[in-house]
Amino acid sequence: MGILQQTKYLLRKNYHIKKRNKRETLQEILIPIWWILLLLLIKLGVQTKELPAVKDSEIPTFNISTLGLTNPSHGNVSPKPTIGYIINGVPNASPVMELVKNASKDVVNYVEFNSTDSMLDYYRKNSESKGLQVGIEFAKGTKQGLAYTIRVPVANMPSTKDKVVGQDKCHDTARFSDPGNCPANSYIIMKVATLQASIDAAITKIEANLPHYIVPNIQAKMMPKESFRPSLQGFSYTVLIYMVMAFAPYVTVLLVNLVQEKENKLKELMRIMGTSDIAYWLSWIITYAVIMFFAVLIMNAITIPGGIFGGSSYLVMVIICYLYGLTIIMMSFMITPFFKNAKSSGLFGSLITTIFGAIAIPLVIVDVSKLCEVGFVTVLSNSVCSCHLTGC
Numbered sequence: 001m002g003i004l005q006q007t008k009y010l011l012r013k014n015y016h017i018k019k020r021n022k023r024e025t026l027q028e029i030l031i032p033i034w035w036i037l038l039l040l041l042i043k044l045g046v047q048t049k050e051l052p053a054v055k056d057s058e059i060p061t062f063n064i065s066t067l068g069l070t071n072p073s074h075g076n077v078s079p080k081p082t083i084g085y086i087i088n089g090v091p092n093a094s095p096v097m098e099l100v101k102n103a104s105k106d107v108v109n110y111v112e113f114n115s116t117d118s119m120l121d122y123y124r125k126n127s128e129s130k131g132l133q134v135g136i137e138f139a140k141g142t143k144q145g146l147a148y149t150i151r152v153p154v155a156n157m158p159s160t161k162d163k164v165v166g167q168d169k170c171h172d173t174a175r176f177s178d179p180g181n182c183p184a185n186s187y188i189i190m191k192v193a194t195l196q197a198s199i200d201a202a203i204t205k206i207e208a209n210l211p212h213y214i215v216p217n218i219q220a221k222m223m224p225k226e227s228f229r230p231s232l233q234g235f236s237y238t239v240l241i242y243m244v245m246a247f248a249p250y251v252t253v254l255l256v257n258l259v260q261e262k263e264n265k266l267k268e269l270m271r272i273m274g275t276s277d278i279a280y281w282l283s284w285i286i287t288y289a290v291i292m293f294f295a296v297l298i299m300n301a302i303t304i305p306g307g308i309f310g311g312s313s314y315l316v317m318v319i320i321c322y323l324y325g326l327t328i329i330m331m332s333f334m335i336t337p338f339f340k341n342a343k344s345s346g347l348f349g350s351l352i353t354t355i356f357g358a359i360a361i362p363l364v365i366v367d368v369s370k371l372c373e374v375g376f377v378t379v380l381s382n383s384v385c386s387c388h389l390t391g392c
Helices: 003-020 022-045 093-104 116-125 183-189 192-207 233-263 266-272 277-303 314-338 342-358 360-365 375-379 381-389
Strands: 082-086 109-113 132-140 146-151
Touching: 003 022, 003 277, 022 233, 022 277, 082 116, 093 109, 093 132, 093 146, 093 192, 109 116, 116 132, 132 192, 146 192, 183 192, 233 266, 233 277, 233 314, 233 342, 266 277, 277 314, 314 342
Parallel strands: 082 109, 082 132
Antiparallel strands: 132 146
């Protein structure tokens, strides 16, 4: 008898096992659906407020060419903000600062320092309202010309390490001047961009020996933003656990059936009668591949309309979940040789599935963008699937 014929009869055997053990079969069908419905109820109970869209007509235009610094404490224009600067003996630095000072002497106080340390000491000893709001330090360029550094208080500017901000920022048009609401605007509100444009124009005039000092008219305006509903980071951890637990019954029941056949010597008896190992394992793969396929269709028919995975595609999620389901079948086969007791194997399978899925939670917390950077995790299908479900 060929392998295909043996597989056919073994599939019939598995069908009768499922039909006879109605309780186990119902567990495989209902428990995953129960976990998904419970997850959906949690999702519906923790809805987040949608941030409104920001239209082009609602966005103010900032004139970068007008010098005058904003008081970071009160958010209004300071009568005479203070700017410190250091020439450092750099040629052409003095005439550059003279041009900048003459153009803005009515709105800004300028204080010259001999060294970086003296400027920092002055900043530390004076209060924020009376002290320096910006510092300028000149240096020789790497090749030729002038180079300069603009120093600002750390608390008043976003970190230079943060290249982008979340989509939840800059939706409140009434708080565009608040760095907490729209960090990028800090460079405009604090007039750092204005100061940079003024110094660049002065350097161009001096270095190129131009007849006039002209600060270019630069205007900045944020692009319109679409409405956005913030995601619930805590809820993503719940998704990881619940999705893994939804698949756990398949590992448990499959392990119990496999070890039970070994425990009762049925597998050995079939081997004596000439049953091929390939046909034996193939029959269980096909049995659970079919069960898993319909289960995944039903689970995603609940999760996608319920918005558990955001705007994810139904087809993509079916593929991800089904591939994960196939891997846990293979994991069950791998665990089988280590057990002789069916109940112990089922408990262990459920436990190890949950643990491997929970390993992905630290990866989501630390925002691992490339799973290959954590090499040992790539061999754990539970963790890989969890990371894909949360966009890790």
